[in-house]
Amino acid sequence: MQPIDADGSDVAAAGPPPGTRAFRADWTAPPTADEPTPPTAGPGGALVAQVSGVVLGDGGALSVAVAAFLAGGHVLAEDMPGVGKTLLAKALARSIGGSFGRIQGTPDLLPSDLTGVSVYEEDDRHWRFVPGPLFHNVVLVDELNRTTPRTQSALLEAMAEQQVTVDGDTHPLPDPFFVIATQNPHDELLGTFPLVDGQRDRFAVSLSLGLPGRRAERQLLLGTGGEARLEHLEPVASLTQWHAERTAVASVHVDPRVADYLLEIVDTIRRATGGEHLLSPRAALALLAVARAHARLHGRGYVLPDDVRTVAVAVLGHRLTAQTEGHLGHARGWVEHYARSVTAPPVTTP
16 A cells, blocks of 8 residues: 655655655644534433533544543643633543542642552551542543653553552452543643653544633633533443443444555554654554544445544553653644545445
8 A cells, every 4th residue: 555645755765845844843634524424323412412511622533532432542731721621521431320539639649649558557466558539430631741750650550550559569440430531732831751752652542622712712702512411421331231342443444455554554653753753553453443432423335535634633642752752742743744645545335
């Protein structure tokens, strides 16, 4: 499969668009006119619909968050304060029927403040484990990049293996376990610690809610949506049903040509970026998992090339910020550019 750039040239040979260097900080892809199709199928579609009645604005971002949840991944949100990130986490927790925990990132936060600690009970002379705020179904880590790298690392085992180890003892986390972490743009605000590559790679997707728009903001002012609706939310499905839905997502059919298309997107970006910070195999696996969830959300038992291209920016953008000096928006622009440069194969539906 030969990747073709917008002007008809070979992407691998041409490199970045004319007049730019690789991942130049002031370049972004041109805006597109594509409108995401609202998910309507199954518990996942109902979850998107319910949460969008609380978190008003960008339905596409909500769909990405739900797809990440169904794929068993986690979400990294980079945004300004006050646009609804905490509200999104609370609404998801209520809508899936799970518990909610919140962690506020500060420079003096310790790993044990997330995982929990062992406390010695004087009465019966034994150590008792006191769980930390990670022991919930949905965990919001607000301003993750205000915590030190040592504290950030406390999330690695939890996100990758759904467990934490304290004083040599391993403790399983609730199932399902879903992390929504927010970060401030570290190149704009003081007192932040950029996430290391391994930490960013543990997030299945990244998103930005952005401003809700005039109409949605007017609804908030008039009490439609927002916190006013949060207290009235009921679970869309039980935790047992969500386990079944995740299993169904993992079994969504993938045509070999779609897998080749996905890998061509990843390899095209690898060739274009070069350097030491290449997309890992975990990135390709995450892209496939979220594409499967996107297909399931739209009522299909098979993945189309459009599923892959639709979620590619959310899955791959945050994994390339080392090349954009921490600027997530520019990294997303490059993923959009190169994902569109790869020709999608014809696929016959099963």
